[in-house]
Amino acid sequence: PTPARPRHVPTQSGPAGDTVVYLSSCGCRTLGPAAGEPDPRPVSEVMRSVLAKAGFHVIDLNQYDELCCGLPFRSKGFPEQADAKRTQVMERLKSASRNGDFTVICDTSPCSQELKAAQDSGLDIQDSVQFLYERVLPRLRVTPEETPVALHLTCSTRRMGTADTFEKLVRALARHVVIPEDITCCGFAGDKGFTTPELNASALETLEAQVQSAGCVEGLSNSRGCEIGLSNHSGLPYHHVVYLMDRVSQPKTHEESDHAHAHQ
Numbered sequence: 200p201t202p203a204r205p206r207h208v209p210t211q212s213g214p215a216g217d218t219v220v221y222l223s224s225c226g227c228r229t230l231g232p233a234a235g236e237p238d239p240r241p242v243s244e245v246m247r248s249v250l251a252k253a254g255f256h257v258i259d260l261n262q263y264d265e266l267c268c269g270l271p272f273r274s275k276g277f278p279e280q281a282d283a284k285r286t287q288v289m290e291r292l293k294s295a296s297r298n299g300d301f302t303v304i305c306d307t308s309p310c311s312q313e314l315k316a317a318q319d320s321g322l323d324i325q326d327s328v329q330f331l332y333e334r335v336l337p338r339l340r341v342t343p344e345e346t347p348v349a350l351h352l353t354c355s356t357r358r359m360g361t362a363d364t365f366e367k368l369v370r371a372l373a374r375h376v377v378i379p380e381d382i383t384c385c386g387f388a389g390d391k392g393f394t395t396p397e398l399n400a401s402a403l404e405t406l407e408a409q410v411q412s413a414g415c416v417e418g419l420s421n422s423r424g425c426e427i428g429l430s431n432h433s434g435l436p437y438h439h440v441v442y443l444m445d446r447v448s449q450p451k452t453h454e455e456s457d458h459a460h461a462h463q
Contacts, residue, residue, distance in 0.1 A: 217256055219258070219301060220303040222266065227439075228243070230423050233430060233436060243259075249444050253450070260292075268285055269283070289317055292324075302323045303323065304326070305325075308421045328361055329364055331440070332371075343373055344446070347375035347413050348369065349376075349410045349418040350420070351385060379410060385403055385428050386402025387428035418435045420440070
């Protein structure tokens with residue numbers, strides 16, 4: 200992957216119903232799109248584009264490089280450090296969300312799951328997939344992608360119970376959606392795909408044949424590490440679903456938007 204381009208983004212505020220707090224994961228802030236991808240923008244820039252189309256004001260915390268959900272520490276066997284990092288980010292999220300007045304979204308499913316585990320936070324924390332489907336999609340006019348796309352449902356997406364939501368979102372954005380058989384965990388396992396690539400290769404042994412025979416031209420997921428491994432073993436560029444959403448959507452007219460808002 201290419202380096203994600205750092206950006207200082209001023210915070211914005213607005214009515215509670217139209218404001219969202221956005222935290223991009225360490226992985227998305229560090230690992231940009233693969234070299235040669237047609238859209239070179241980092242995930243955070245594409246996410247802001249989609250949220251703006253839907254009329255949301257964004258309180259963007261991505262200029263704070265020290266913020267981390269703590270999962271990298273927890274997965275390496277450092278629970279105290281993990282708890283300290285999660286406490287730090289939760290304090291920042293509480294402040295930015297006005298103690299829960301605004302929904303908090305994260306663009307990476309394992310990190311969303313880690314943040315949601317802080318059950319006493321009093322915050323409405325959602326993975327971006329859930330927010331994009333429930334709150335953003337109704338505010339957009341979509342012209343679905345015609346060529347087949349592959350969808351990978353991450354382990355954390357399944358554990359959070361949002362796999363069906365993810366599939367519904369992608370089926371609203373593309374006419375032909377391929378979910379490869381017998382591909383559950385991709386085997387990248389955080390960063391183990393970098394250090395023990397055999398795990399990733401074994402888990403995705405049948406992936407390339409399935410997506411290539413189906414005529415897929417791109418793959419979609421919601422975890423940067425998984426997407427890197429999936430790209431390496433499929434012959435397709437895998438990226439966050441928000442890239443497809445941005446490509447196939449336009450803002451609704453004022454009349455359409457008023458109707459959508461009335462039903463939210």
